[in-house]
Amino acid sequence: xxxxxxxxxxxxxxxxxxxxxxxxxxxxxxxxxxxxxxxxxxxxxxxxxxxxxxxxxxxxxxxxxxxxxxxxxxxxxxxxxxxxxxxxxxxxxxxxxxxxxxxxxxxxxxxxx
Amino acid sequence: xxxxxxxxxxxxxxxxxxxxxxxxxxxxxxxxxxxxxxxxxxxxxxxxxxxxxxxxxxxxxxxxxxxxxxxxxxxxxxxxxxxxxxxxxxxxxxxxxxxxxxxxxxxxxxx
Numbered sequence: 162x163x164x165x166x167x168x169x170x171x172x173x174x175x176x177x178x179x180x181x182x183x184x185x186x187x188x189x190x191x192x193x194x195x196x197x198x199x200x201x202x203x204x205x206x207x208x209x210x211x212x213x214x215x216x217x218x219x220x221x222x223x224x225x226x227x228x229x230x231x232x233x234x235x236x237x238x239x240x241x242x243x244x245x246x247x248x249x250x251x252x253x254x255x256x257x258x259x260x261x262x263x264x265x266x267x268x269x270x271x272x273x274x
Numbered sequence: 275x276x277x278x279x280x281x282x283x284x285x286x287x288x289x290x291x292x293x294x295x296x297x298x299x300x301x302x303x304x305x306x307x308x309x310x311x312x313x314x315x316x317x318x319x320x321x322x323x324x325x326x327x328x329x330x331x332x333x334x335x336x337x338x339x340x341x342x343x344x345x346x347x348x349x350x351x352x353x354x355x356x357x358x359x360x361x362x363x364x365x366x367x368x369x370x371x372x373x374x375x376x377x378x379x380x381x382x383x384x385x
Contacts, residue, residue: 268317
């Protein structure tokens, strides 16, 4: 159990467009999900905490108007990268919390051209 | 600020050898730690965890040691296999459930 999926697994978009990434907990309900960003050969950096039914909590330095998070149900959180630029190219990973543990999705590779 | 870091960014071992990956943490209030394995292009995979009231925990081929005196964690992998090649992260969980990842160590196992 505790499977988390992400869609899409990879996406290429043009600069200035917006991209939505979905994170789903497939076999459990998650009131809290997390979004991370990872650059090549670097560690995961927490971007924001997504709480079902309320506003996300963003980490310092993360622009909430650029990285829109919606957690409308107990099994789905979405991250929308608005007006994407090449520097937004990265590996985006979500996790869903159950009890005291986080279960990670497989990640989404975003490339902005 | 508080941080979790690793001593060694890369580690190369021969198949069958034992591997030891180290991690230093600075938040003395942390009471829960996790080791993750991340293969290329994938999300982190839970390996083993340990709470601060323990100094050792064993799993299948893996052992985590915690030394609170010097704020040090280690992950020992016995009889390392090529399939163990990956990046290994230690992480600490705050009382709010927030995960802070360490730098990461790239483990390469040569056949």
